[in-house]
């Protein structure tokens with residue numbers, strides 16, 4: 380590495396950085412368009428593929444210049460351990476190679492392959508999408524590319540970080556208005572704590588806490604109000620009181636009335652992944668395959684939304700940081716958030732003040748975990764997350780504005796004279 384003549388650099392494996400390097404050489408637009416995507420290496424996993432289909436996928440990928448990993452049993456035609464003749468497949472190649480392979484699948488002799496090809500194509504398109512128009516009962520909410528902040532208004536005596544602070548309706552409404560002044564794009568009002576170990580509150584009590592606050596904020600805060608509930612009745616009454624989003628921490632897989640209420644009102648829904656119930660979710664959480672399991676659960680929620688009549692464009696997904704997850708689970712999910720973009724829906728994430736930040740930093744008081752929250756939010760933005768559910772709106776807003784600007788920076792700034800100096 381001592382010879383500087385070629386100034387060798389491995390550049391960012393994104394087509395944006397490659398395109399900039401190619402333009403600098405004087406490549407034509409058409410040349411850049413054809414070559415730059417070849418810088419983008421991808422791995423795509425498909426589960427439960429029949430051995431014969433897996434071998435065809437591998438052939439198609441090899442023909443396109445990429446490759447595909449299939450289980451040795453499928454490859455060699457042996458009986459597999461599960462006995463169902465199915466295997467997972469990992470397609471590897473550049474984006475154009477995978478796109479070429481998809482064209483081949485359209486003409487493949489096995490009809491299932493065309494369906495698989497469509498799914499892969501949709502996942503690739505979802506991964507690149509950074510703007511969504513989400514229809515609400517009154518108007519539309521644009522999500523992305525600027526990350527949106529969802530300000531938390533807990534009308535509870537026992538929330539893990541701010542329980543009791545805004546338990547009176549007046550205090551909660553003032554708090555919500557302050558969060559909007561600080562830059563909140565949505566307010567999420569909740570009348571039940573779902574912290575680990577918590578017991579459900581009676582539905583009447585949840586309504587008594589949340590409804591007046593929803594009603595007053597929906598009428599005056601100037602941003603959409605979301606109701607954080609797992610109960611159909613609470614969702615329905617909050618929507619009637621002016622809420623326009625339902626944030627269901629059971630991902631539409633608990634009370635079926637939640638989805639029905641959202642569909643009737645034309646509301647958007649946040650589908651969050653949770654393992655089990657708040658009371659017991661932190662008792663030895665285990666996953667067979669964390670990212671795959673969370674993704675599958677969210678897909679089931681999206682299917683439930685569709686069945687209930689909720690428009691696909693009205694859905695938002697959330698991996699549920701801290702809901703049935705160890706420190707390692709939370710970190711893996713935050714590190715690999717970008718994979719959830721394969722679902723083609725905006726991602727919301729809620730790391731705010733949570734226990735994993737305390738575990739990593741030793742900060743035991745949740746309200747003092749603002750810097751840790753900001754770090755998690757900034758990295759989430761870098762991975763394509765478009766909504767952040769937070770307590771500390773002003774502080775996180777600053778972190779997220781910087782993170783989004785770096786995420787969107789041009790790979791090659793225009794050559795020009797010196798700009799303003801450091802200040």
Ligand code: HH2
Nearest residue numbers: 533538539572573574649651697700729
């Ligand atoms: N986290 C909490 C509550 N609701 N909703 C979504 N979509 N995502 C989350 O990560 C999420 C959520 C827990 O935080 P908080 O509301 O502050 O605490 P508590 O449940 O104790 O009220």
